Amino acid sequence: MPNDPSSTAWERFQAWCLSQGQASPATDIVTLYAYLQHLEDQAVDKDAIDSTLRALDRALQERGLPNPLSRPRAGAEEGRSPTPRKAMTRSVSQGSEARRATPATLRPNSQVPATAVELLQEVPEEDIWLQGQRSEQTRRAYKADIRHFIRSLGIHSREELRKVDRAAVIHWQRAMEADGARPRTIRRRLSALSSLFSHLVSRRLADVNPCREIKRPRVSRKRGETKSFSQKQARALLDAPDTKTLRGLRDRALLSVGLQVGARRSEIVRLAVKDFHQNQGYWSLHFVRKGGEDLSVSVNPQTAQRIHDYLAAAGHRDDLEGPLFRPLRANGQARDPHRHMHPDMIDRILKKYARRLALTHGFSAHSMRATFITTALDNGASLEDVQRDVGHADPTTTKLYDRRGHNPEKSASFFANY
DSSP states (O other), rough: TTTHHHHHHHHHHHHHHHHHHHHSOOOOOHHHHHHHHHHHHHOOOHHHHHHHHHHHHHHHHHHTTTOOOOOOOOOOOTOOOOOOEEEESSSSTSOOOHHHSSOOOSSGGGOOHHHHHHHHTSEEEHHHHHHOOOOOOHHHHHHHHHHHHHHHHHHSSSSHHHOOHHHHHHHHHHHHHHHOOHHHHHHHHHHHHHHHHHHHHTTTTTSOOTTTTTOOOOOOOOOSOOOOHHHHHHHHHHOSSSTSSSHHHHHHHHHHHHHHHHOOOEEEHOGGGGEEEEEEEEEEEEETTSSSSSEEEOOOOHHHHHHHHHHHOOOOOOOTTSSSSSSSSSTTOOOOOOOOHHHHHHHHHHHHHHHHHTOOSSOHEEEEEEHHHHHHHTTOOOOOHHHHHHHHSSSSHHHHHHOTTGGGGOGGGOOOOO
């Protein structure tokens, strides 16, 4: 039924998850918390949030998905746990204990129904902080960084974590240096820990941020570390897939999007068929960039033709809501038509063809992005245009990928002949 409220709620939740970098919706309590924050940020009124929660509750039940909306509130008396529907009718303003236990963004003036309050009391602030990072890549990296800190110091509880002092952070930094961690890695890990403690301090769950006065390793602000391909190597990569097979046509098209459009791997896998469209007479791709920004980018005619060839062979050109690039079985046949590829698959595909060209070390999907930026700038594109098309907020970030200043052919080593 097209107008079924539960279906509509589910579609909106799916769309929001996609905008947050999730290839498929997660229905854990932290994700649902972030979704409720999103509704609040959109100034959705209490009654509308109430209806949305009811509809989403039904949608999760109908699909047999994990559904924390339906479970009893933690700590409620046996046999007297309020059901979500009954609890949803209550106002946040009922009870000072709920107000004190709830983040400031969800206090009475936010008009969020009591169900959300009861649910969110179970969410630790550390998880709330992590989910608050809008980029999936950032969430994944920060999670690994905090885990590294916890393991390194042998921390066993949230209480221990929140009492960490500056000396412990310095010890961690020195241990990373002794283990040979790169300065950029150490700097990123310290940034992750500092971000977490800034959140905890703002919530009055930690007294100070122990990272505030820690001197972080210096890293180059002029050039990044991502390796790029030469134009000859990029040409060879695009010619490597077997265009007589569906897999080869798919791989050539997505490699072209990476090398000739400069998209991130997460942006490539999130593309839907409808995102390949014409804009002012030019074939374009619509991306949801890091941070949720929407951008339509006109693409190289070679890229457009490669996508057309792939869609013609795959046969899903008219499935506008479905994924553009789809996973394939070992026999080359398509899998679930509604399933997006995982971002790691872009890395594997690139490395597969790189190995065939004897490019066996140091390259990743991000190398395509660095190659695109360098090639576009080298061929006359302006820094502002490249910055806009790759979705960088700051031109200095774009410059980090620019390899024009590094010409291997002019290495001083070639002149040191003995």
